[in-house]
Amino acid sequence: MKKFILKLIIFLIIIVVLDALFGFFLELDDIAEGGQFEKIHSIMTRECSDILVLGSSRAALHYDPLILEDSLEITAYNAGLTAQGLTMSYGFLKGLENRCFPRLILCEITPWLDISKTCHVATNYFYPYADNKEIGDLIIDFDPSEKVKLMSNAYRLNSVFTEKLNNPRSCKEIIYKGFKGLDGHITYDNKIDNKIEDNVSPYNTEQQVDSKKAEYLRKLIELAQIKKSKIYFFISPMYLGSDISYYEKELAIVKEYDCHVFNHLNDERIINNPDFFNDVIHLNKKGARVYTEIIAGELKKMIDSEQL
Amino acid sequence: MIFNSFQFLWLFPLIFVAYWVVDMTICKGKGKKMANWLLLLISYGIYAQWNVSYTLILFGVTSVTYLFARIIESKQAFGRKKYLIWSGVLLTLLPLIVFKYFNFVTDAGASALAWIGIDVAPKSLNWVVPLGLSFYTFQALGYLWDVYYQKIHAEKDFLDYMLFVAFFPQILCGPISRADELLPQIKENSPFNYSRATSGLKYLLWGMFLKIVFADRLGIYVDTVYADPMRFSGGSNLVASIFYSFQIYGDFAGYSFMALGVARLLGYDIVKNFNRPYFASSVSMFWKRWNISLTRWLTTYIYIPQGGSRKGKFRTYRNIMLTFLVSGIWHGANWTFIFWGMIHGLAQCVEKAFGLNNPVKSRWWIIPRILLTFIVVNFAWIFFRMPSIEQSIQVIRHIFSFGMPNLGIGHIYLYLFIFVGLLEIILEYKKIQVQSFVNQYIILRWGGYIFLTFSILLFGVFNSGQFIYVCF
Numbered sequence: 188m189k190k191f192i193l194k195l196i197i198f199l200i201i202i203v204v205l206d207a208l209f210g211f212f213l214e215l216d217d218i219a220e221g222g223q224f225e226k227i228h229s230i231m232t233r234e235c236s237d238i239l240v241l242g243s244s245r246a247a248l249h250y251d252p253l254i255l256e257d258s259l260e261i262t263a264y265n266a267g268l269t270a271q272g273l274t275m276s277y278g279f280l281k282g283l284e285n286r287c288f289p290r291l292i293l294c295e296i297t298p299w300l301d302i303s304k305t306c307h308v309a310t311n312y313f314y315p316y317a318d319n320k321e322i323g324d325l326i327i328d329f330d331p332s333e334k335v336k337l338m339s340n341a342y343r344l345n346s347v348f349t350e351k352l353n354n355p356r357s358c359k360e361i362i363y364k365g366f367k368g369l370d371g372h373i374t375y376d377n378k379i380d381n382k383i384e385d386n387v388s389p390y391n392t393e394q395q396v397d398s399k400k401a402e403y404l405r406k407l408i409e410l411a412q413i414k415k416s417k418i419y420f421f422i423s424p425m426y427l428g429s430d431i432s433y434y435e436k437e438l439a440i441v442k443e444y445d446c447h448v449f450n451h452l453n454d455e456r457i458i459n460n461p462d463f464f465n466d467v468i469h470l471n472k473k474g475a476r477v478y479t480e481i482i483a484g485e486l487k488k489m490i491d492s493e494q495l
Numbered sequence: 496m497i498f499n500s501f502q503f504l505w506l507f508p509l510i511f512v513a514y515w516v517v518d519m520t521i522c523k524g525k526g527k528k529m530a531n532w533l534l535l536l537i538s539y540g541i542y543a544q545w546n547v548s549y550t551l552i553l554f555g556v557t558s559v560t561y562l563f564a565r566i567i568e569s570k571q572a573f574g575r576k577k578y579l580i581w582s583g584v585l586l587t588l589l590p591l592i593v594f595k596y597f598n599f600v601t602d603a604g605a606s607a608l609a610w611i612g613i614d615v616a617p618k619s620l621n622w623v624v625p626l627g628l629s630f631y632t633f634q635a636l637g638y639l640w641d642v643y644y645q646k647i648h649a650e651k652d653f654l655d656y657m658l659f660v661a662f663f664p665q666i667l668c669g670p671i672s673r674a675d676e677l678l679p680q681i682k683e684n685s686p687f688n689y690s691r692a693t694s695g696l697k698y699l700l701w702g703m704f705l706k707i708v709f710a711d712r713l714g715i716y717v718d719t720v721y722a723d724p725m726r727f728s729g730g731s732n733l734v735a736s737i738f739y740s741f742q743i744y745g746d747f748a749g750y751s752f753m754a755l756g757v758a759r760l761l762g763y764d765i766v767k768n769f770n771r772p773y774f775a776s777s778v779s780m781f782w783k784r785w786n787i788s789l790t791r792w793l794t795t796y797i798y799i800p801q802g803g804s805r806k807g808k809f810r811t812y813r814n815i816m817l818t819f820l821v822s823g824i825w826h827g828a829n830w831t832f833i834f835w836g837m838i839h840g841l842a843q844c845v846e847k848a849f850g851l852n853n854p855v856k857s858r859w860w861i862i863p864r865i866l867l868t869f870i871v872v873n874f875a876w877i878f879f880r881m882p883s884i885e886q887s888i889q890v891i892r893h894i895f896s897f898g899m900p901n902l903g904i905g906h907i908y909l910y911l912f913i914f915v916g917l918l919e920i921i922l923e924y925k926k927i928q929v930q931s932f933v934n935q936y937i938i939l940r941w942g943g944y945i946f947l948t949f950s951i952l953l954f955g956v957f958n959s960g961q962f963i964y965v966c967f
Contacts, residue, residue, distance in 0.1 A: 188515065188687045195696075198941070202948055307958070332501040341952035348953045349712075353905030 210340025215315055222360050223269070224312075224347050230266050230365075231282040231316050238263035240365070241276035241407075242295030249423045249470050250293065251479040252364040258483035259490065261290070265365035272300030274308045274325075274403040280410055281321040282313075291490075292411050292418040293482075296448070298437040301404055304397040314343040328399070368472030369465035373426060396436055404437070408444045417493070419486070420448045423478060426467045428453035449485055456481065496541045497667070498699075498753040499706050507757065510537055514761055515687060527684055531658050534761070538663035542626070549625040552590045557660045559586045560635040564642040564649040580643045584636060591632045594624045599828030627667040629825055633792055635660050638674040640796050647675050655681045664757040668750045670768040670788035677765065685762045695759025697944075702752030704947045709911055710745030711956035713738040720902060721880060724890045728898030732890050738908070739880050740873045744772065745915075747786070766791075774923045776864040778842040778871055779852035789825070793818050811847065816840040831878045831887060838875040907954065 215228060238261060240250040247267030255263040266279050273294060280288070300306050310326045310333070317323045317337045326333050336342050360367070411418040420441050422434060429452055441448060456477070457463050463474030470478055496502050514537075518530040543550045563583030567576050592600075598619045605617035638659070641647045650656040659678050665671075720727045720735035727735075751768035758765045766788045775781035782790045794803075798818045804811040816837070823836020846852040855861045874891065881887040 188519070188689075191687070191689050191692050194693075198944065201941075201945065205945065205949070206952075311957075335505075336501065336957070339952055341949055342957075345953055345955065345957065349907060352910065352954065353907040354903070 206340050210343075213340070213344070218344075218347060218351070222350070222354070222362070224350055226266075226362050226365050227268070227312050228315075230264070230279050231313075231319075231322075234264050234266070234283055235262075235287040236264035236364075237261035237289060238291045238293065239279075239289035240265040240267055240293045240295070241273060241279065242267050243272055243297040243300045244269040245297055245423055245468060246293075246295035247366070248369055248465070249295065249475050249478055250366065250482075251368065251475050252366050254476065254479040255483055255486075258480070258487055259291075263364065267295065267365070268312070270300065270306070271309055271312075272297055272302070272306070272400065273407055274301070274400050275310075275312065277403045277407040277410070278310075278313050278322055278325050280407060281325065282316060282319065284321070284410070284414075288414045288416060290416055291486075292416050293486075294407075294418065294420050296420050296422050296434060296437055296441070298434055302396050302400045302437050302440070304395040308400065309346075311346040314345065315347065317343060325403075366475075368475045369469060370472060371465040372471055373461040373464040373466060401440060404440055405443075408441070408446060412444070417490075418446055419489070420446055421482065422448070422450045422452040424451050424454050424457040424463075424470065424474075426458060426461070426464045428458045447489070449482060451478065451481070454478075454481070496544065496663070498750065498757070499703065511760055518762075519687070522684070527682070528654075531654060531681060534663070535654060535658045535661065538658065538661040538666065541663045542661065542666060545626055546623070552594075552625050552628070553631065553661055553666075554657075556587055556590060556632055556635050557657050559583060560639045560660075561650065561653055561656050563587075564639050565651075567639075567643055568649040576643060580639065583639050587632060587636055587639065590625070591628055593620070594622055594628060596824075596828045630669045630671055631660050631666055633789075633825070634671045637671065637792055637796060641674055647678075650674070650678060652682075662758075662763075664754040664761070664763075665765055668747065668754070669786070670751055670754065670766045671792050672765055672788065673791075677763070680763050687762065691759050691762065691764070695756040697756070698752045698759065699756030700944060700947050702749045702754075702756060704749075704951055705745040705752065705915075706749030707951050707955035707957070709915055710742045710749055712907060712911060712954065713742040713745065715956070716902070716904070716908065717742055717880075721890075724886070724893060728901040729894050729896035730898045730900035731902040733894045734900050734902075734904060736873055736877050736890070736894065740773070740869070740876050741912075743876065743879075744769075771919050771923050773869055773872075774865060774919070775868050776855045776861050777846050777852050777868055778839055779846050780854065781868055781872055782839070782843075789822070793822055797821050808848075812844045815843050815847070819843070826879070829882070830884055831881060834884055834887075835875050835878040838871070838878065842871050842875075 215232075218224070236252075238252070238255055238259065240246050240252065240255075240263070244267065247265060247269060250265050250267070252263035252265050266276065268275055276294065280292075283289075308329055310329050313322050313326055314333075314337060317326055317333075323334075323337070326337070408418060422431075431450070431452060434452070438448060451457070457470070457474060460474075463470055463477060465471040465474075496506060514530060514533060517533050518527065521529045539550055539553070542553060560583065563579060563586070567579050567583070570576050570579065598617075601617040601619060605615045608615050638647075638650075638656075642649045650659070655678065658681050659672075659674065660666075662672075662677065717735050717739045720731050721739075724732050724735075748769040755765055755767060768787050770784040770787065772781050772785035775784050798814050801814040801817060802810050803814060819836040819840030820833065821836075822839070823833040826832040826835070843852065851864075855864050877890055878884065878887045881890060
């Protein structure tokens with residue numbers, strides 16, 4: 188038994204030492220060469236634009252920061268994150284809070300990611316930044332056991348390394364100002380579209396609200412208000428439109444804070460044109476350009492009237 | 496407590512220390528009573544953690560089989576024993592029938608009645624099936640039959656028997672142990688054995704890698720495609736089907752190796768449930784390498800009592816089909832599982848008819864045979880994975896549309912296949928067990944352990960995903 192325990196302890200010491208060395212020698216700046224992780228790393232460590240776009244892939248792919256910059260004459264960055272909702276966006280705001288804070292926050296509403304119980308919050312993207320207390324608290328809030336797991340440097344880099352190993356080319360891809368539009372265009376017929384839409388909307392009016400996610404949505408709005416930033420909410424178009432009732436529960440929360448909502452879900456200038464869509468829920472580059480121009484115009488009017 | 500959970504990481508070392516402290520101090524030279532009490536408490540505690548009330552079912556199955564075995568052994572006349580054994584079997588199976596098959600049977604009954612024009616709304620129970628119910632029920636039933644066939648004596652010590660049924664490393668997903676393997680180990684004093692414990696750790700590490708890195712990574716691709724197969728090309732569906740074959744292997748074999756490892760760390764040897772099944776050169780051989788303990792159970796208590804292969808060709812084929820019908824039903828209350836079982840049964844009948852069920856001797860012929868077996872098993876897994884036969888057929892038809900994969904296959908899958916594949920090929924070729932990590936050089940051996948540990952930390956999926964076989 189003594190020999191067994193001794194060898195086990197030696198093994199554990201080796202693992203701990205190697206793990207510590209791993210953390211000591213590894214520079215996140217060197218790992219973050221491009222792709223999604225570079226985008227996250229940039230938001231968490233460098234980014235300081237006046238406008239910040241937040242939300243899911245619908246935010247990441249629909250809001251061209253260059254058009255926003257040209258129209259509004261202030262700097263912009265797209266911090267939308269594929270398959271993630273506004274809970275992760277709250278983490279981004281916390282990550283840059285002590286460095287600088289955007290004057291204008293544009294949030295894309297995606298209820299099935301923002302407040303629904305169906306989708307998982309990928310707090311693992313934040314593991315490398317867990318030393319930031321606010322970020323660490325957010326991670327632990329979703330899973331208290333992470334407090335112990337995050338003691339491992341290798342574990343902290345789990346998602347980064349997996350992504351790099353999985354997709355080395357896209358991990359070197361340069362994403363300018365957080366935006367990289369899609370090149371495809373929709374090819375389905377309407378019948379299949381409707382079926383797909385049913386499938387990609389894993390929520391309905393009966394959706395179960397995740398109280399924790401809803402709490403983070405409230406925190407996000409409150410943080411923006413404390414920092415005296417303007418926060419606007421958007422619903423971007425879906426191919427052939429969709430039922431607004433899907434959005435009601437999240438809209439109810441947003442309206443508690445009197446936030447303005449720009450609803451383009453069924454905007455007929457866009458929704459019926461398959462050339463604007465990559466798939467049913469995502470605009471392609473062309474669609475994103477048209478859509479961003481529309482909302483930039485609306486924002487300009489709003490800003491002028493509110494004298495931001 | 497699932498082996499890939501965070502709870503396991505902190506709780507198991509405590510269990511290990513507590514068990515051996517009790518064994519080496521309190522039990523020293525006085526039998527294993529206290530250590531067994533502790534293990535029983537832990538086993539029931541872990542089971543209760545999931546649902547306290549379902550421990551009553553576990554206790555019920557244990558008590559019924561214990562009592563019936565005692566009564567059967569005490570009766571002399573064989574005829575009376577027959578009534579007793581069937582009463583015992585039915586009572587033992589009752590929770591399984593109610594929890595797992597009630598809805599299936601009522602739905603099937605209602606469909607049959609609807610077919611002849613009688614509309615009946617089927618009653619359904621919204622009860623969650625107790626975890627591991629199929630496994631511990633079959634283990635207890637095996638014991639009962641063994642007593643009936645006078646292969647073993649009925650166990651007198653209820654505590655020992657309770658531990659045999661509830662032994663925590665194997666209660667959730669097996670393996671299904673035989674009484675003559677596990678009960679003697681429960682009784683006999685087995686001092687701490689260094690080589691057994693280290694082999695246990697190796698199995699634990701390898702099982703964790705298979706589950707957390709290999710199976711769960713593949714599962715991400717599989718789940719994405721199978722959530723809506725028609726959105727993806729035939730190529731992606733084909734890739735998903737192949738990935739699923741390896742996912743379920745990594746998942747179930749991973750669990751079994753972890754169970755084996757945990758048991759060995761506590762001084763117990765349980766059956767090794769997997770032996771590189773995808774190297775099988777026939778479906779019959781596949782079942783000698785896949786879920787070995789279930790195959791053994793079905794052979795012993797279904798196939799052989801029906802006559803096995805001793806009563807002519809027709810009876811042999813019938814017995815194979817019957818055995819795999821039971822196997823399908825055991826896996827789940829759905830026509831897909833029955834169909835899956837039938838495919839395996841049919842494939843074995845065909846192999847037997849053409850004499851293809853024996854091991855291949857020619858080195859050149861073995862590779863095409865392995866591939867052919869894999870194709871059959873792979874397509875059968877589609878029925879196992881999909882929620883209905885219609886959807887399974889839809890996926891298979893879609894696969895034959897031969898489109899290129901339109902869901903990116905990440906490089907990580909390639910590396911995983913190369914690593915696990917090469918390792919398994921070497922082990923298969925050298926006829927050694929993975930737990931050995933056999934190498935005379937300590938640097939290479941320890942390098943292997945460190946490599947696996949860091950692979951788990953860096954590339955593992957850490958959401959404590961359930962093991963696929965927990966659902967059975």
